Amino acid sequence: MVQYSSPILDLSFAALSDATRRGIIDQLGRGAASITGLAERFQMTLTGMKKHVAILERAGLVVTHKAGRVRTCTLGERGLAAEAEWIEAHRMLFEARFGALDDIINELQREVRDGSAG
Amino acid sequence: MVQYSSPILDLSFAALSDATRRGIIDQLGRGAASITGLAERFQMTLTGMKKHVAILERAGLVVTHKAGRVRTCTLGERGLAAEAEWIEAHRMLFEARFGALDDIINELQREVRDGSAG
DNA sequence: GGAATACTGAACCATATGGTTCAGTATTAG
DNA sequence: CTAATACTGAACCATATGGTTCAGTATTCC
Known part of the structure; x- marks a missing residue:
């Protein structure tokens, strides 16, 4: 888990x-x-x-x-630091996903491997 | 409203x-x-x-x-832009509050010391 | 064709929101 | 003391989560 x-x-x-x-x-x-x-x-x-x-x-x-x-x-004094940290870290994930599209496509093809075209 | x-x-x-x-x-x-x-x-x-x-x-x-x-x-392609924008804008609000805190405290102490409004 | 796989929908349950009203309690103003 | 103000708590209602089970449907594999 x-x-x-x-x-x-x-x-x-x-x-x-x-x-x-x-x-x-x-x-x-x-x-x-x-x-x-x-x-x-x-x-x-x-x-x-x-x-x-x-x-x-x-x-x-x-x-x-x-x-x-x-x-x-x-x-509150705590501010929004924790929230900002999570958001910023994951913004990068989102953007990395589009940068690393090739890797993702490979991963997809390996996982799905059904040659589904349309 | x-x-x-x-x-x-x-x-x-x-x-x-x-x-x-x-x-x-x-x-x-x-x-x-x-x-x-x-x-x-x-x-x-x-x-x-x-x-x-x-x-x-x-x-x-x-x-x-x-x-x-x-x-x-x-x-999703949308990413977290809207969320980041809100968080960042309001982080400044939070920090501005505490940046201005000295001023507020000084003001309060001045009022108390001067015994404003008898 | 038939079976396994992957998802989907309905129904159910407990709890949390988002709001209300109504009946208090505590504090301040006269 | 009395009255107004400001909040508080209980109770209620409708809807959304967060999860389940059970019964399907659609695809793929053999």
Whole structure:
């Protein structure tokens, strides 16, 4: 079996797969915000927004701090380094695939070896 | 309301949020593979593997071609450009936050020290 | 033709999202 | 103390994942 487990990437790519959450990151890049502020900006109930923030927080992309009644959300310190690293490494894979097309064709012919033409 | 919709990023970040699917991309970077080949390598039923491949395909990350009985999977030509672009743009946001942190802290300390707004 | 191979689809199950409402709790303002 | 504000948690609903099994269909091999 092959193990490619990476809880951080699992959680953070999942967190980034929603447009609202990408918008929240965008917004927090312009300054800290409360749950209420984010909920208003994204036209959503407080409860709904809190769930999004919880998902971002679990992924380490957002940090929150409650002072009095107000929970303030900011971008996490972790940043997007792990995600960028994976993406960049695999961009090269994608590009290498088109560079190394001959090898791939050979591999294909060896594996399939059915001479299927059309 | 704010619109941050981007079906491509939705689908591809979601596709990348699973370790098995990241492994499949890894594997396809080393050469094309059949559903059966991938299913064996990742210890999974054909049906299960086909679902993963379908999710990668829907995101444009993988392309498949059926010749005879065999469906061959390869990396999609689209690559990871859109994902890389989003990540890089927002890495800067994250870093800008912490670059500006000194300023923010100074500002806060100044306000506290001066006892702003009695 | 008949059997093995490779995939496919439907159905099922458990869990997670993405959202809601409703009923609280804690904090701040008067 | 009272009231408003800001959040929180439980419960609910629909849909998507992540996996399975079981029953096909299409191809290839003998």
